[in-house]
Amino acid sequence: MYFGSHVSIRKGYLGAAVAAKTIGAKAFQYFPKNPRGLTIKKFDRTDAERCAAFTKVHGLITIAHTSYPVNLAAEGDKQKKIIQSILNDLEIVEACQSIGLVVHFGVYKGKDLLQGYKNIISSLNMVLNQWNGKALILLENQAGQSAKMGMTLEELVYIRNLADSPEKIGFCLDTCHAFASGLWNGENWDALLEKGKHLGYFDHLKAIHLNDSMFPTGSYRDRHANIGKGYVGEKGFKQFLNTNLLNNLPFILETPESSQYTHQQEIDYLKKLVSKDK
Numbered sequence: 001m002y003f004g005s006h007v008s009i010r011k012g013y014l015g016a017a018v019a020a021k022t023i024g025a026k027a028f029q030y031f032p033k034n035p036r037g038l039t040i041k042k043f044d045r046t047d048a049e050r051c052a053a054f055t056k057v058h059g060l061i062t063i064a065h066t067s068y069p070v071n072l073a074a075e076g077d078k079q080k081k082i083i084q085s086i087l088n089d090l091e092i093v094e095a096c097q098s099i100g101l102v103v104h105f106g107v108y109k110g111k112d113l114l115q116g117y118k119n120i121i122s123s124l125n126m127v128l129n130q131w132n133g134k135a136l137i138l139l140e141n142q143a144g145q146s147a148k149m150g151m152t153l154e155e156l157v158y159i160r161n162l163a164d165s166p167e168k169i170g171f172c173l174d175t176c177h178a179f180a181s182g183l184w185n186g187e188n189w190d191a192l193l194e195k196g197k198h199l200g201y202f203d204h205l206k207a208i209h210l211n212d213s214m215f216p217t218g219s220y221r222d223r224h225a226n227i228g229k230g231y232v233g234e235k236g237f238k239q240f241l242n243t244n245l246l247n248n249l250p251f252i253l254e255t256p257e258s259s260q261y262t263h264q265q266e267i268d269y270l271k272k273l274v275s276k277d278k
Contacts (some may be wrong), residue, residue: 002027002061002240003210003270005253005263012044013096017060023264027061029102029207032092032188035067037278038085041092048095055097061250063138063172063207064089064097072123073116073149078133083126086137090127093135099206099250100136102172104152105159116149121162128165138172138206143180146221149183153192153201158202161180170204174254175240176211176225179232182218185234193243202245210251212237212271226255226266229271233274241274 004025009015021029033041033068055062062201066089070082078277087105093101106123108116124137138157139160142150142156148182178184184192212230214223240246251270 001270002248003253003256003267003276004028004060004250005255005267006030009225011045012157013092014047014054016110017051017054017062018224020060021054021058023262024267025263026059026073027063027252029063029065029250029252029254030147031067032064032069032089032101033067035065036069038069038081040084040088043092043095045095048092052097061248062096063102063103063252064093064096064098066104069102071107072103072120073108075119077159079119079123083123086127087130087271089134090131090133092135094133096125098135100138100170102140102207102209103139105142105156107147107172108149109147112171113149116147117159120159124159124169125164126160128168131168134140134150136168136206138169138170140172140174140209141177141181141183143174143177143222144182145180145222148220151177151183151195153183153199157199157201170206171201172207172209173184173205174209174211175232175237176213176230178252179213179217179223180221180223186232189236189239189243193245197245205246205249208246208249208251209254210237224255227253227270238273241270 004027007028009016015032106120160166212225212232214225215221
């Protein structure tokens with residue numbers, strides 16, 4: 001299975017790929033540029049292309065993640081800056097030959113929630129009407145911490161279907177977000193799986209953010225825990241990871257790392273978890 005983690009690009013895109021391979025990962029995620037801003041980056045295309053060549057030779061699957069300020073539900077000048085930032089990210093992602101760019105569903109705090117959904121569709125259309133590459137926008141489900149939006153499979157699927165270019169949009173499932181929002185309670189995976197199949201969600205699922213939760217299901221708290229060490233627990237993840245429908249997807253850890261417990265150790269734990277009898 002394609003287990004990996006988020007990796008820094010401090011040493012460049014190729015450096016990130018080498019670092020991922022060094023810890024035994026078969027997949028990794030990276031920020032295309034500074035994650036704290038929307039400034040357009042003039043990136044080193046040669047470095048990105050070397051990253052692409054390295055991942056191809058070593059069979060690594062890669063995805064990228066937008067900067068923190070990106071909000072598809074934004075309006076006005078902020079929306080315009082976000083559109084340009086996403087397009088810049090997609091150009092980098094394409095050069096690295098990654099599957100796509102993970103983008104949070106969006107947060108809208110105005111009184112008319114419907115306007116928030118309209119803004120999300122508008123932002124997606126403005127991006128994808130200008131984008132002709134192979135890299136996808138990967139919509140990520142949300143925990144409900146900042147706004148009660150993007151927490152259900154229905155929202156994700158319907159927003160994709162309403163966009164002008166749905167073929168350019170896929171999904172990234174964050175397990176902590178799903179648990180925190182109450183979508184997944186650690187015991188209802190089979191029912192959620194059937195719902196997702198019926199809606200067509202899994203037809204377009206391209207990546208997994210693999211995170212346990214520091215808080216109980218339905219808490220709306222987006223705080224990641226190491227796999228098996230949070231409220232989901234080993235039993236819940238064992239069932240999740242042994243879902244055949246998820247085979248061949250990249251599973252990306254966004255969990256705490258320290259000198260006492262590294263992502264390499266956590267990847268080794270995941271390998272043991274899926275090797276156990278179902």
